[in-house]
Structures are given as C-alpha cells and as structure tokens.
Amino acid sequence: MHNYFWKKTSFVAGFALISLLFLSFLAQAAEKKDQEDKSPLRIGVISFQALIPDEGLGDTVICPLCTTGYTTGRILRGSEKIVENIFLDKLREFKEAQIIPQERVQSVYRRISSESLKKPLLDVLKKVGHDLGADILALGYIYRYTERVGYDYSTEHPASVAFEIYMINPVDRSIIWRGVFDKTQKSLMEDVFQISSFFRGSGKWLTADQLSKQGMDEIFKTFPGFVR
Numbered sequence: 001m002h003n004y005f006w007k008k009t010s011f012v013a014g015f016a017l018i019s020l021l022f023l024s025f026l027a028q029a030a031e032k033k034d035q036e037d038k039s040p041l042r043i044g045v046i047s048f049q050a051l052i053p054d055e056g057l058g059d060t061v062i063c064p065l066c067t068t069g070y071t072t073g074r075i076l077r078g079s080e081k082i083v084e085n086i087f088l089d090k091l092r093e094f095k096e097a098q099i100i101p102q103e104r105v106q107s108v109y110r111r112i113s114s115e116s117l118k119k120p121l122l123d124v125l126k127k128v129g130h131d132l133g134a135d136i137l138a139l140g141y142i143y144r145y146t147e148r149v150g151y152d153y154s155t156e157h158p159a160s161v162a163f164e165i166y167m168i169n170p171v172d173r174s175i176i177w178r179g180v181f182d183k184t185q186k187s188l189m190e191d192v193f194q195i196s197s198f199f200r201g202s203g204k205w206l207t208a209d210q211l212s213k214q215g216m217d218e219i220f221k222t223f224p225g226f227v228r
C-alpha cells in the first residue's frame with residue numbers, strides 16, 4: 001500500500017513538473033515571438049531643407065511633397081540642421097524607433113534623386129525606402145527661421161520660426177503623419193492668448209532654437225505613435 005501511494009505521488013509530481021516545464025516553454029516561445037513582432041522600426045531621416053522662393057514668386061514657396069504654396073520669410077543659414085537635430089532628439093525618445101545613420105540615408109537619397117530627376121518625389125522616396133530597408137522615411141522643410149534681436153527680458157525683434165515635417169510609409173507612399181509649426185513670439189500685451197506659451201519659456205523672449213524646441217513638443221502632441 002505504501003509503495004502504491006509513493007508511486008502515485010511520484011507520478012502526480014512528475015506530471016506537474018512536466019506541465020510546468022511545458023507551460024514555461026510556451027511562455028518563452030510567446031515572449032520571443034512578441035519580441036520579434038515588436039522589432040524596432042527602421043526610420044530614415046532625410047536632411048531637412050530650407051525653402052527659398054524662386055525668382056518671380058515673391059515670398060511664396062511650393063512644398064515639394066504636397067505642392068502647396070506657403071508664405072516664407074528670412075531663413076538663418078544652417079537653421080535646417082538645427083531643426084533636424086531637434087527632431088532627431090525627439091525621435092530618440094521612442095524606444096521602438098531605430099534611426100538609420102544619417103550618412104547612409106543621404107548617400108542613398110542623393111544617388112536615387114540624381115537617377116530620378118523627372119520622377120515625383122513620392123516615387124523617389126519609395127525607392128529610397130526600399131534600398132535602405134526603411135519602414136518609415138521622415139523629411140522636413142523650413143519656411144522661416146529668424147533669430148530674436150535683444151535679450152531674455154527685452155527684445156527689439158522676436159524670434160520667428162515656421163517648419164513642416166512629414167513621416168512617410170515608403171511602401172505605399174502614404175503620409176503617416178504631418179506636423180506644422182508657425183509662430184512668431186509675441187508679448188502678452190500683444191496677444192494674451194499666448195500666455196501658456198509665454199510662461200513655458202519662463203516668461204522670457206525665446207531664441208529661435210528655444211522656440212523650435214517648444215514647437216517640436218507642440219506638434220508631437222498630434223503624433224499617434226508608431227502604429228504597426
């Protein structure tokens with residue numbers, strides 16, 4: 001009787017152990033599959049571009065992607081790189097985003113652009129995305145970037161910034177997201193509705209760089225995240 005009880009207990013314990021090991025295996029397999037399904041999204045950021053009006057168009061520029069006309073203004077040299085770097089810093093906050101090295105992105109973009117001079121931009125982006133193995137391509141345009149003239153609490157001319165950023169699915173050439181920022185800082189006496197924006201800048205007159213960072217935070221409030 002004692003041997004029978006021992007054998008039965010051993011059988012139950014062995015069965016329970018095998019069941020636990022099997023469930024553990026299934027959990028590990030599911031976790032591995034989940035990790036594979038959530039592999040980082042490869043994002044290529046094409047160098048941002050400052051748009052200068054063509055001769056005869058006055059202060060109007062045409063967006064190369066959407067072909068819409070925009071009123072532009074003075075653009076400080078190198079401002080496109082400043083806004084691009086602010087955008088890249090924002091992207092790095094998303095753990096699911098893997099940013100493709102800028103040098104490789106630009107090399108591929110220049111090559112394909114030179115080979116496809118007469119093709120629509122979206123067709124070029126589709127080819128760029130394919131060659132890079134990119135899930136998403138981002139590009140941006142600077143329409144105005146004017147530095148303030150003055151100091152933190154006293155200014156002769158405020159900073160003024162306008163830019164537009166797109167995220168594109170290169171496979172179907174669809175626009176995943178578009179963010180637009182266009183602001184010239186004003187005093188509270190000029191525009192009381194800017195009170196929240198003004199105090200986010202500690203009640204100071206912002207530089208163009210600071211205004212751009214504030215603007216990037218604002219437009220990303222509309223960003224839906226990287227939906228798979």
